[in-house]
Amino acid sequence: MSTTATGVSLNSRDVREGDLYIGMPGANRHGAEFAQAAADSGAVAMLTDARGAELAAGVALPVLVTERHPREIMGYVSAVVYGTDNYPGSVFGITGTNGKTSVVYVLAELMRAAGLVPGLSSTAERRVGDEVIPADLTSPESCELHGLLGRMAERDVNAVAIEVSAQAVVRHRLDGVHFDVVAFNNFSQDHLDEFGDLETYFAAKLALFTPEHAKRGVVVVDSPYGQRLARESQIPVTKLATEFGQEADWHLAVTRETLDAVSFVLQGPSGAHFRGSVPLFGKFMAENAALALIMLHEAGVPLAQIEAGLAKGRIPVYIPGRLEEMTTPESTGPRFFVDYGHTPGAFEAMLDALGEVAPGKVIFMFGADGDRDTTKREEMGRIAAAGSDTLIVCDYHPRSEPPEAIRAQLIAGARTAHRAEIIEEGDPRAAVRLAISLAGPDDVILYAGPGHEDYQEVAGQKLPYSARDEVRAALREAGLLK
Incomplete structure (x- = not known):
């Protein structure tokens, strides 16, 4: 008896009727432990390793056993299933x-x-x-x-x-x-x-x-x-x-x-x-x-x-959360941009570019990821301060780290640039409003890090937070956006 799979799923909660379920070994649990749940959701077979086959014994699913890690063949199997x-x-x-x-x-x-x-x-x-x-x-x-x-x-x-x-x-x-x-x-x-x-x-x-x-x-x-x-x-x-x-x-x-x-x-x-x-x-x-x-x-x-297919070579591209302007042509006052950049290289490129075209001061605000590469933080701070007139250091995704410790590393790097005025304001909502209050009509505010994201990760929780929505709300409060 042959079985035909019409899809492939790695998560038992995502299985649909006709799927091949991949029982993958994980950091804490083996995916094969959820073989019964996958079968109940309509899986027609499971691909796993030898340990997975043992764990799924008794589940009424045909089991394909690979000597290699299932991840190493999942892509090629998926290509065949989906054509x-x-x-x-x-x-x-x-x-x-x-x-x-x-x-x-x-x-x-x-x-x-x-x-x-x-x-x-x-x-x-x-x-x-x-x-x-x-x-x-x-x-x-x-x-x-x-x-x-x-x-x-x-x-x-x-x-x-x-x-x-x-x-x-x-x-x-x-x-x-x-x-x-x-x-x-x-x-x-x-x-x-x-x-x-x-x-x-x-x-x-x-x-x-x-x-x-x-x-x-x-x-x-x-x-x-x-x-x-x-x-x-x-x-x-x-x-x-x-x-x-x-x-x-x-x-x-x-x-x-x-x-x-x-x-x-x-x-x-x-x-x-x-x-x-x-x-x-x-x-x-x-x-x-x-x-x-x-x-x-x-x-x-x-x-x-x-x-x-273009009008005079103009490429009408919109990129969510990438140098996305929150102000509009009808806005009065400073220009405000939100970006996803969160590396030293991204900061340098953006601030160098702003240095060429900003008519007034550059106000730059950013934070850094917790539980991620800590060695880049001081360099991020240095570049941010070297390329801006006013620097506001706030929180991004502190995750399990103390946010004040992350900010301290960023500020330590910023001080080595000996250029920008440096302000610490952990709350990003307050930091947005502070940036607006400090900006003159010809100034440019650039908020780097969150981009298109709609959450902030703090102490293991993903809390609702959209930088784009927050900036728009703050601009309206200040009478700078309709």
């Missing part, structure tokens, strides 16, 4: 420390301009055509990713942009997905609590550039890490440079910067050329757009086809 082992469209992946989400959204907008039906998977959300699905992880588990791709194929999505974290590569979340083009934009300190050192973290990024995962790559070679990745890639790569004099296949030049947009010119081999703009500030946003354009070009989408 995504040969996706009927182009699949793009972007990795790097900062800006991955932005590249994914720009890619999706350019795909639409080229007449394609886009789908995306990002830290902020998943999109299947016009359908929006909330996201929990930057890169979903492999069974969820293949389920998403299967859904996209059913909806005739023929171009998919996927944000790829280093964790996704090493934890087999991408297994069974073969990218047409992958890209690398930048690299700086992050996630050392998980990877231990920069070399191990970089190796996880580099592992995406192998024949197992992708056909071709695009690499920004402005930094030593980008140059190294281009040298060590196991697949053919095309190089992009934004720095003058750097050897590359493509070159980007920023032609104009304001708080409202950045304009650029991109030039490539054989006369390839694109002149355009993005409605967000910062050279790094022009770089994100250039990277997305080259990725599509490498997949066989002509730049002229993309340009034909």
